[in-house]
Each structure stands twice: as C-alpha cells, then as structure tokens.
Amino acid sequence: MINVMKAVKILAIVITLLWIGCIGNVVAAEAGESALGPGDALRVFVYGHPDMTTETKVSETGKITFPLLGEIVVDGLTPSAAERKIANLLESRDILRKPQVMIVTASLQSQMVSVLGNVRNQGRYPIEGKRSLTEILAMAGGVVPEGGELVVLIRADGNKFIKEVIDIQEMVRAGDLSPDLIIQSNDFIYVERAPRFYIYGEVQRAGAYRLERNMTVIQALSVGGGLTQRGTERGLKIQRRDTEGNLQIFAPKSSDLVQPDDVIYIKESLF
Template sequence: MKNIMNKGQLLMMVLAMLWITSIGNAIAAAGDKKESALGPGDTLKIFVFGQPDMTTEVKVSETGNITFPLLGEIFVDGLTPSETERKIVNLLESKDILRKPQVNIITASLQSQMVSVLGYVRNQGRYPIEGKRRLTEILAMAGGIVPDGADQITLIRSGGSKYSKEVIDVLEMIRSGDLTRDLNIRSDDLVYVERAPRFYIYGEVQRAGVYKLERNMTVMQALSVGGGLTQRGTERGLRIQRRDTEGNLQILTAKASDLVEPDDVIYIKESLF
C-alpha cells in the first residue's frame, strides 16, 4: 500500500512539474514583448498552482472586472497581466484563502488592444496589438497595400479628447532605410491608406482611361502607360486640363517633359497631316 501511495505521489509531482513547465514556456514565449494593459473584452486564462478548482478562463467585463472563485469581482481594467497576478495573490493572502499562492495569467485574446486599418489594403478590419507593433507590421497583418493604394499612410491617434494626424511616406522610408518613421502603433489608432493619385488620358492614344500616377511621372511616361499614340495622334499641341488651388479648371499647353499632377486630364490631339 505504501508503494502504491509513493507511486501516486510521484505521478502527482511529475504532473505538477509538467504543468509548471508548460506555463513557464508560455510566459517565456511572451517574455520579449512589453505587456499590454488589460481592458474590456480581453480573455484571460488564470492558473493557481495546486488549486485546479481555481483554474479558470474569464473575460474582462465592460466595467473592467473579472469574476474569480472565492474572491468575486476584481477590477483589472488598465492593469497588466503581471499586475493582475500580484493583485490576485494579495487578495488570496489577505482573505486567508491561500498562503503564498502561485498565480499565472495567460492572455488568450486582447480585444481591448485593437487598431483599425482602413482604405486600400487587402483586408480592412480591426487587428490586435499585443506588445509592440510597428506600422509596417500592422500593414502586413492587413495583407499589405493593394496596387491602387497610395505610398503615403495617414495615422490618426487619440490623445484624450483630441486627435492627431500624421502622414508617413512608407515608400520613401523603405528606400532611404530610415525606419525612425516606422512608428509604434497604439491601441485605438487608425491607419488609413488612401487611394493612389490618378491621371486621365484620352484622345488619340491606344488605351484611353484612368491610370495610377507614379512619382515624378512625365507626360511622355503617361503616354507610354496609355499604350502610345495611335497612327493619327501627335505629340504637338498636347493639352492638360488641371484644376487650380481654388478648383477652377485650367487648360494648359504641355510638353512631353512636363510633370503630371494628380487628377490631370491629358488630351492627345489628332494630327492634321
């Protein structure tokens, strides 16, 4: 009988060691990330060593509370998982429920730490930001910028009752290698990718239509995008319809080397000879 008890105790010790190891591995995997504060909607897995009845999975309520066995409601909104662990430990000890309890918390999901990505990305939506996430990482999570998307990203973030707006040139940042503009994204930030600037071309070109305006594109390059001139087309007398800063329509005579501006309408005339 004694041997049976010893084997049972040994088995319990092995299981306990495996449990501690699994918890430790999960914590170590997240150890390199800065902890995010908890908030409504977050789901937590709480483990109390040696107390399986207290092991539970809870969701932070809209009021910022969780419900824990024998303790009832505990306010955790704004606390990190580590701070929540210490708070539960202190409550268990102060109420004489357990002595020196070992509490571990794993965040199953952080619904309160979300960023919105809208506009010309492959997958618009809200994405979790557990730990530090940079702008390029968030764009990658959203599937990247679609071909019609602009190279410049608008970042809108809340500062209490006020909002700030910042425009980040992603293409220039990557070309220059200056990643200081690859900002850390915070909860409730809005990342918006606008449509890329466009130009219009019609008249005696092979493929009249609307096209994406590349940086520093010349009229000659715009003609190439449109498939070039038809047999009746001519480069003489090129016209560009362009609106000024007040919205008034202007008709300009253009040269092949002139730069095209957003929303320009290029007209190719028919040759008279």
C-alpha cells in the first residue's frame, strides 16, 4: 500500500513538472506565436481535468466548441490568448477555480504561404511563429539550379497588393539581411528563372546559357566554348529587343555587357 502511494506521488510530481515545462515553453514562444484562424486543428488541455481534454478545429466563423462552455470565438487570437480566454470563462461561470489551460496547435491551416517558381518543392507551407523569406525558401527545398537571384514577394495590404523584389545574392554579398522580410500569412513567393542568353553560329557549343551578373560578350563566347576555326569576331552580332519590343541588331565590343535574352551570332569567316 505504501509503495502504491509513493508511486502515485511520484507520478503526480512528474505530471506537474511536465506541465510546468510546457507552460514555460508556451510563454517563451508567445512573442512569436501566429494568430489562430479557420481550419486550425487544436488540442485543449485543462490541468487536473483530463475529462475536459478536447480536440477541435476552428470553424469558418472562427469558433471552437469546448465542454460546458459551448462555442468560443478564437479567430485572431494567439494560442496563449485563447488559453487565457478559456480559463477566464471557466472561472467566471463558476465551473473551475483558477484553471490552467494549455492549447497545442496540431496544425495551422490558416497560416500558410504559397511558394512557386524555381524552387525544389513548390506548394503551400505553414508559418508557425516568425519565419523569414530565406527560411521559407529553405522549407521549400531551396532554389533549383535554373532559378535566379531575384525573388518576388506579393502581399495583400487591405484592398491592394504590394510587390517586393528581393535580390538574394546581393543580400548575401552585402552581408545585409534587412531585405530578408518576415513572412505573413497568405503571402505569395515566386522565384524567378535565371536570365539567359543565346549563342549560335560558329561557336563550339551553340545553345542557351545562364546569364551571370556583369557577364561580358567575351565571357559569353567562352561559355559557348569559343569560336570554331571558321568563326571570326569581326562577324559577331547581337540581336536584342528594346523596351518597346523592337528588334535591334548591332556589332558589340568584346567588353560590352550581355543582357537577358540577347542572341549572340557568330558569322563564318570568308577567309
């Protein structure tokens, strides 16, 4: 009998310590909590009252159903604020004295961000707590080799949309993470394809190639393997569209910068 009582006391102490640990983790994370919304799956615990343990989902109207309390509006509240609201309701209605409520978010379907474009795994991702742009890109598997350095972020602001273009490579080069924005629910992230140029004619490897930053014409020729024996730089031409879409054809210098979608053509030498 004494051993049974000791076991019960030890179990009670363990449960209390676990509860305190959970409460401590929740308090520490509260500053970075995401607000609850329709579709979020929750588990609600009341310390010392396992019969009140409830698994519920936030309805389209932003409510959950809880034993003895009925429907409770939690839309827009953080889990910690929802805990306090439930505890206050239990106490104000003389159901429990000083109840300790804990909410565990099984899934936050209302806090999602869309990631598309040239990433390894396109899709919708949950944002629990504060997540930066680079963290979300990492969750999506990172940028694929065909991806570019520019990331487009579109965010709703009331009745309008705001577009931000973030240069990831420049951010890293400058060592300035201020452009690494904190992502919000329903943000849309699109990773652009890397710019390309095209080279054909008397080169070793004609084709389409990734345009590196500040690439010159001579560097572009080297990417194509250089000229063939019949090729000549005197016959080098570039086809380029201007801002109005008109095609321009001109003879560039070897030090000129190549622009996105340029077509470099190497003519055959006549001698």
